[in-house]
Amino acid sequence: MRPYLTDPAAIYAESFATVRREARLERFPAGLDALAVRVIHACGMIEVADRLAFSEDAYEAGHEALAAGAPVLCDCEMVAAGVIRSRLPAGNDVVVTLNDPSVRERAEVLGTTRSAAAVELWRDRIEGAVVAVGNAPTALFHLLARLDDGWPKPAVILGFPVGFVGAAESKAELAGNPRGCAFVALRGRRGGSAMASAAVNALAAGLPEEAP
């Protein structure tokens, strides 16, 4: 077997150097460039940089919210598992309500998915929160509908639902009508938990691994 790189610092440095060499990052404001780098690093796809939509204030809104102790509301356990707890600035809660015992019945009553019904349980913590959607389009759609109903606003919505039914549409809705809260969204079918977690980690701490 050929030799391979085993030094973690060298691996990170070479990874991030590759991303910076290949990706078009000029259009990103400070802070969001690091977010784009982390998202690319998480998925191995340079070209997703070109499909990231964002509000100009997304980095500041998310960074300051986390510094002030805001919770991170995630649509699934995989997103929560990818958030680097030691990088969160204020021991922030990372909340997943998908497996709450009430969710299955709520979903039946509301006639929707469990992922969407789980968003109902965010109501008391949504104001000023960092929202990370890495799986379910219906979770993002449901949140946007609740904001239209008058729910208090989160600080930032990180929109990375994935797939063939509703993913592109829910992210277009997020990007097309910011509803007065900051956002980042990966347009199209692609997305996923790893990208959503990476976006949270970037808002929390930027790219401390980048220097070798």
Added chain:
Amino acid sequence: MRPYLTDPAAIYAESFATVRREARLERFPAGLDALAVRVIHACGMIEVADRLAFSEDAYEAGHEALAAGAPVLCDCEMVAAGVIRSRLPAGNDVVVTLNDPSVRERAEVLGTTRSAAAVELWRDRIEGAVVAVGNAPTALFHLLARLDDGWPKPAVILGFPVGFVGAAESKAELAGNPRGCAFVALRGRRGGSAMASAAVNALAAGLPEEAP
């Protein structure tokens, strides 16, 4: 906001129908076609079907191992979080050793990453196991090196490490030299936990959501 699909069964059915309509699945043997569909569904990218390498026996090897109670060894918590426990046929253990207290020191002693050092702790459970690597190229490289050292063989290796340093190379090594154990690998930089979990879920239970 425009209406959107909220019925979970309809969403699954439309998703999988889209994948079957758009993806080239003809070359996959029975069982691995469902695995390819699940992997595509997890990442939103039809074209990954064309980059999946596999041994012909990968589905049977993995399916039978799980039915017989084999553990699922994962390189990170996100992969474990994506395994649908209710679909595992024998209450199989889902094992992540990355956060074992001994791993940091092992990594220093071995001069490698924590992900690779964590593989050392798979030694007693590797024989006949289902291995799912969804993050770290060094974990896959380290396992392959240990197999070359004479470790007992797992039943199947699902290789989905992601990124710019070692991901493509480690998966090429896996696909180029099966070492007498079955494998699936996504060639190139792309990969990730969601795809690795999806592959496990396909070996466990195929596609029960596909019928509306």
